Every structure is written in structure tokens, then in C-alpha cells.
Amino acid sequence: MKLSRSTLSVALLAALFAPAAHAEIALDVIGGSEISFEGLVQAEGNWYDNDLVDLNSAGTGGTAASAGANGKDTEFGIRRAEIILKGKGPGNFEWTLGYDPSAQKSVAVVNESNNGATNVTSTVNSGGKWLDVNAKYKIGGNANHYVQVGQYKQPNSLEELSSTRFNDFISKAAVTNTYAVARRTGVAYSYGDVNWSVTGAYFGRELTRNLGQGQGFGLRGTWAPINETGNILHVGLAYVDYDTDADTFRLRSRPDADLATQRLVDSGDIRDTDRVGIGSAEGLWVHGPFKVQGEYYQANLKRYGAGHDDYKSDGGYISGVWNVTGETWGYKAGVPVTNLPEDPGAGMWQVGLRYDTLDLNDGSGNPTTGAVAGVLGGKQNIWTAGVNWYWRSNFKFALNYVMVDTTKWSTVARGEVDDNPNIVEGRIQFYW
Template sequence: MRSIKAYPLPLLALALVATPVAAQDADHHTSEAEVAALRAQVAALSDQLAVLNARIDAMAQQAPAQPVIAVPTSAPAAAAPVVTSAHPVEISMGAAPEVESDDGFSFKPFGRLQLDAGWTSLPDGLGREDGFGAEVRRARIGVEGDIPGGFGYKMEIDVATGEAELTDALLTYEAGDIELTVGQHNTFQGLEELTSSRFTSFIERAAFTDAFGFERRLGVSAQYGKGPVLVQAGVFADNIADLPESSAWSADGRVVYFPEVGGTQLHFGASAHYTDIADGGSVRYRQRPLVHFTGERLINTGNLAADSEFGLGVELAAIRGPFHFAAEGFRQQVSGLGLAEDTASFTGGYVEGGLFLTSGDSRGYRGGRWNRTRPARPVGEGGIGAIQANLRYDYLELNDSDVGVLGGSQNAYQASLIWTTTDFTRLQVNYGRMEYDDAVFALPNGTRDYSADVIGMRAEFDF
């Protein structure tokens, strides 16, 4: 507001007087009395103006200061447009970025790289390949996230062989304590089989999980989880790489109870598996000596004509502080071996114990499976990471003399040393003493009972 003080009172008075004075000069009949009255009015008006100006000054002192606006001498460059969205996006960072919107969409990339090397030492005269070996064991990349309405998705490929192989491709739906899954995913065959290779205690899983052909399959499954109880079941076709040629289907189920009692995490589980094999189909059970980079399989049933499989498994595990214990067993029956009534039975299992040598570290566990180990003092943050030592006895029996199947048996005594440097990186070295009976390859003297020594090493990173 502009103050009336901008026009000095003497000038204002002069302006008010000027007209009557001029009129007086022009009209000599104006009386001196009228002039005096006019002057009195001007004086009164001046007093009123002074009071009004004082009030304006007081109001100006009480009002907040107005910003000073600087007018540039030249026009500024046009400002970049501001883009707004009805659904803001939030980006968070862990080992990989995760993009989330407030309306329920999310997107997160993930992956792993595992590099293996080592040696196999087979008996002299066996005539099988041994010595140094190496491979990219896994090189996977994938994406996962949420979709509004309780839906989720996951897709992963493995390019370790130089060709893209689809591992997981699935959609999920959560409704309270129940989760439904459609797509290619793991069936429900035991603690170690369902544990990610990033978190296992040895370079490879127990021999029976590979020998009996446990794998991801295309199917539909449901999972119920509440508190320490987990129930899983599903119906599956074959692995997506074998479709549509394969017409086999399977049904799988698993029940787990994992209470925590007095600071000890316990795990009790059981699983069942049935596969219907197409007419004219066959099965083959075989296994490498500990490491994957060797192509030698010293126990092997060969191809067996079969019409179905039925398997039962049991699981037991415990974690207390730096110590863990685990044991599993699985019995696989195969029916239709030549004659409809012929059934062969094979068994496998392991028992292991492990101990962290670094203070404050413990094996990770979550929801019925082993989980990530997070070092209490990782490398780069003033510590040396987590160091874990493990021992395992691994057994696999592929003989059933009642039906004339002689695939051999394996008794393996194994040790591993794992150095988990950070949450997402680790190094490990494994040793295995493999003792075979009735192996498929004979020594020059005809014996099929002998031993082999294996060393495997792995460097890995995941995000």
C-alpha cells in the first residue's frame, strides 16, 4: 500500500487553497470571511491526514515482511517441465535396486554367479577321465515382484552352458495364509532340495537329490503357512524343456513343523512324491562323485523300463548358535520293471553337522528351508566375515538284487570350509572321500569296489 505521506501536506494544502484563491482574484466580491473559513477547513483536514498516516505506519510494522522480487535484466531460460504422477515411484537399494509404486507394483532384478574348479582322483587303471576340471556352475539372471491384488511373479534364466535355459517362470497369488503358484517351479522333495544353491553347506546337494531326478516342473501348487506349520502340495507336468513331448505327470506334497524351543530352531519334515510315466517310458538313476564339473558317473542303474515312481522322504534339522545339524532320508520305488508286478527300491540319505568358527555367526533359516548367512562382522566393515566348517556322511544305494538291478552304492565322507565374506559373496572348498561298491566300471583285476578322492572349490556372488 502506498502511504499518503508520498504527497507532502504543504503541497496538498496549497492544492486545496489554489482554486478558491484564484476564484477570489477573479471575483473581487469574495469576502475575507469565506477565505478564513476555508483555511480552517484545510487545517482540520491536515490534522486528519496526520492521524491517518500514523495508523498506516503502525499497520505496516505489524504486517509480515514481503519478499523482495528481483527483476532480471534479461529473460531467464525456460524451466524444465515438472512431471507429476498419481502413483509415486520409490526406488530402494540393497544388493540390487528395487522399484516400487504406491499402488502395489514392484520390480526387482536378481541373479547369481558360481564358478567351480577342482580335481578328481580315480583309481589307476580304471580308464576313466580324472584330474583338473572347471566350469561356470550357474550364471542366472531374473526378475521378480508384486502385482496389485495379491499377485506376484518371478522369471529366471540360466546361461551357464552358453544357452539360455528357463529355470523359474511362475505367477503367485496370496490370500491370507495360503499362496497359490502356477508355472515352472520346484516340487516339494526335501529340505536341501528346496534350499537355494546360494545357501547349501556343500558345493553340491546330497547325492540322492540328483540321482532321483528332482527338478523344477510346470504345474499348479498350493502352500499353507501359519506360525511354525507349513503344508505344500501340487500337481505337475514335466520340466518345461521336455514339453510337449513328455506326457508324464506327478503329484508332490510336504509337511514341515519348525518350532523354536529355548533358543534352538528345530525342523521336522516329511514329503511324498508320485510320478506317472508314459507308456514305453523309462527311468535312470546315477550320480557323479561330489562335483558337477566331472562327467563320470561311477554308480548308474542304466535305463529301466518303468510306469511309475513313488517316493517318501523324512527331514530333521536343528540350529543353536554357531552349531547346526541336519539329516534326510529318501526311499524311491519304481514300478513296472519289465513285468507289472516288479518293483525296485532305492535309498539315499545324509547326516551332517556344522560349526561357525567366527563369533556371533549362525546358519540362516526361514520358512522350512535354509536361508542366507549374514556375517556378524563382514569384510569391509572391520571384520573377516563368517567362517564355517562342516562334516557330512552321504549315502546312496542303487542296488536291488531282488529284481536284478545292480547300479552300485556310494558311501561318501565329506568336509567343507566356507568363508562368507559379505552377505552376498562367499568362497568354499570341499573334500570328498568316495567309497564305491558294485561300481559300473571295473578295475583291470575285475573288482568293482574301490575309492576316489575329490576336491571342489567355488567362488560365488549373488544379488
């Protein structure tokens, strides 16, 4: 499936003239289903101030076939080019069909992003990626009580479940990319009201070949004791549990730079593994033009065989965003909703600050021999400062400054080695 230049041009022009309050494009009514067309294009640039590791080289974390990997201090590319068809009806049915023809997938990687990784990257193929492909039935016509079948984001992670087009920062927090289970095929049941929800799901692999695999289940509960315009308090708990693929598991993280080819913290391949369980707690507070949110994750990996201890790791983030132009947020289905600018011509300005931390260590090193007992994947602490400008109903411009502080055990150095790069990131986004 390819997105032709003519098709994209028509879509862009149509979106430019779409009404501000209804960004998606209505296409037709077929078989009682009202069909609309949505899209998202994100172009990004990264500028690296490297410390030890060249963040844009193949090195030992990838191959020459890896995307980017040119050894330069800059990298530019299309991050997403999503095309989505949606249908409402007949009756209480809804459906979604989404695809990203620009997405690259690693042939030898399982669960690399948003699912935990299991194998070393070998090659990268540009072949596209399936997004949401599912059908939903609203029981009794209630949007908060439904059954869903197909591929969808699993019930975990406040940040992962929030819309990509409205993320507060260019890269999701490292813990979200490391621990959150994103889209998988399965079946889900959810029941709730405007202030609370309980969702359970059973899932398998991703539709796109060679990506997320491993059967499992997920549970998420949310409660918003305060849910008023400009005044929201939300808390939630989630848990996912799934099989590791080929009895091998791996966790690693980019330094909050999606175009980087290197990871500064990496557990390496952990063999003889059975299942992994990941629990998380989340919180959100909105007061007028201010929003604070945070999440904490803990992963527990079960192993078998003599001499193999279970592996534990954890991490979290906290962020704050201020809408300088005065807009506030909404709340729907257990996630915050970013509103359109009150003055479309002037746009909406945001400034934000985030701190996220990830600890992949569960072992010790011998300073005499350099040998490792357990797993020493490293620790990573990152500060991100960002500015966003939402212009009219279809455009967003973002600029982030990222300060990375990592420490990882080195067998050669027989001790911990620091690597503290800085990164400037920019994004231009068009959506309809």
C-alpha cells in the same frame, strides 16, 4: 536369450554398491508391481585323484560332446550364471522370472538331475535353462497361505528347496541330486504358519525342452516345535509320485562333484516301467552357531510285464555345520535361512562335515556266470569336509575335500569292484 558382457558388467558394478542389507537391485514400479533384479554367478574347479574310472572323461557314461570330458585330472567352468526378475504386487500377487544362459542341457536325457534319469546321454547343447517362472497369490496377504502357478521347485527335499547360493557344500548330497524333483511346471497350494506348513502340488514337464518330464504330484508337511532365534527344531515328511517317460527309468549319481562327467553308481536303463514314488523324511536342528540336518529317501519303481519285479532303492545324508564367527540361522517357509555376516568386513566363516550314502542295488549277481538278477546299480558312500567364507553381502568362497567309496557289480569280474577316488573342489560365488 544371451547375457551380454556389458549387461553383466553393469549388474556386477551395481551389486557391488548395493546396500548390504538389501542385496537385490530395485528397478522400477510398473503396473503396481515393484520389480527387482537378482543374480548369481558361480565359478568352480575340480581336482580329481582318480582310482579306476577317469572322472573327467567321456568313457561309457557320456560322449565326446559332454561338457568337460577332456580326460585331464582337473576341470574348471561356470556352474551357474542366473539372472532373475522379481515382482511384488499389485496387491497380494508376486511373480518370478529366472533364466540361466550358461546352463547346459543333455538332449537325450530326461530327469537326469534332481528327477531320476531315463535315457543315455547322447549330446550336450549349451542353450540355457529356465529357472523359477511363476506367479503366486497370497491368500489374505498371508505369506504362508498361497496358490502358485508356473515352474517352481516341487514340495520335496529340504536341501533342494533351500537356496542354492547358501548350500553348505559345493555339491548337494548325492541322494538329493538323485531323488529330489526340482523345478517343474504345475500348480501348488500351501497353507501353514511360521511353525508348520502343508503343501500339495500337481506337476508336468520342465519348461526347458528335453529335461524333466512325467506328470505327477507332490506333498510335503513340516513342523517346527521349536522356532526361536538361534534355537530351531524342524521335522518334515514328503512324497512325490510321477509317470516314467517312455516307460523307461534310470538312476545314477555323480560322486558329489558337479563337473565330473562320470557316474560311479548307475542302475542302467530299466525298461517296462510305469510310475515311481519317492518318500522322504527330513530333520533340522539349530543351536546357536551349530546346525545339524539330514534326510532319508526311498524310491519305489512300479514295473509291468512278466518277469519284471518292482525296483527299490534308497539313501540319505547327515551333515553338521559350525559358524566359527558365531552367527546363527533363521527359519522361513520350512527351510533354514543363512544370515549375513555380523561383521561384513571380516565375513562369516563356516566349517562343515557331511556323510551321504546311496544304494542302487536291488538284485543279486552270479559269481560263476557274472549274470545279474534284478538291478545292481552299486553302492556309494561319501564323506565331504568343507570350509565356507561369506564376505560382505555378495561374495562366498568355498573349498571341499571329498572322499568317495563305491562298490559296483562287474559282469566281467564276476564280482563287486571298488572305486574310491578323492576330489578337491573350489567355488567362487558372486550374488546380488
